[in-house]
Amino acid sequence: MNFYERKILPKVIHCVCGLKPMMRQRNKVVPDASGLVLELGIGSGLNLPYYDSNKVTHLIGIDPTPNHKALDNALEKTQLSTEMIFESAEALPMEDDSIDSIVCTYTLCTIPDIDQTLEQCRRVLKSNGKFIFVEHGIAPDKKVQRTQNRINPIWKKLAGGCNLNRDIPQTLEQHGYNITKLESMYLPGWKPACWNVWGSAQIK
């Protein structure tokens, strides 16, 4: 990791991901989590205030990037029982069929091996468990899609591996997830980065 990726990028991502429209998106899904929860790519802990402490028994956050002061601050403030694992989601260390809810917000865009990660999530999620997500990704408009595809290589370099053009609902379906709730819209802002999809899924 270079200086930009270690020191500057996490602060930029924390600021951008903390913008009001994105915080409103978190509030639409995170309170649905219950039981033993696994949050993929917990980042700076922006979801922590949105968990319902009456429903969550324990939260495990996983993220390969450990040095985040904002995460420490968020963990200090929360009343949830928490544990952090500084590893990649492609190799989850949990047992099969052990997690009640997986929460994933603005992370499937970035995880290098999304296929492997979704297979791992399928393995650890209980058969009646919920995969809860908010992501940005490939837009429905052809013109916006063209921009997303054209800009993606440079965007990915600048934005810590984030892809503008992943089709998250389609990828979930391809990996045997049944999407039980799905909503979508453009958040205010630059359209190629603002097409949002959110909802929840269960394993088939």
Ligand SMILES: C[S@@+](CC[C@H](N)C(=O)[O-])C[C@H]1O[C@@H](n2cnc3c(N)ncnc32)[C@H](O)[C@@H]1O
């Ligand atoms: C755009 S940030 C989103 C952070 C957070 N989920 C949020 O909603 O604010 C993407 C996050 O994915 C994490 N990430 C990247 N590769 C990952 C991997 N292989 N496994 C788990 N998390 C990963 C990054 O470290 C970063 O925290």
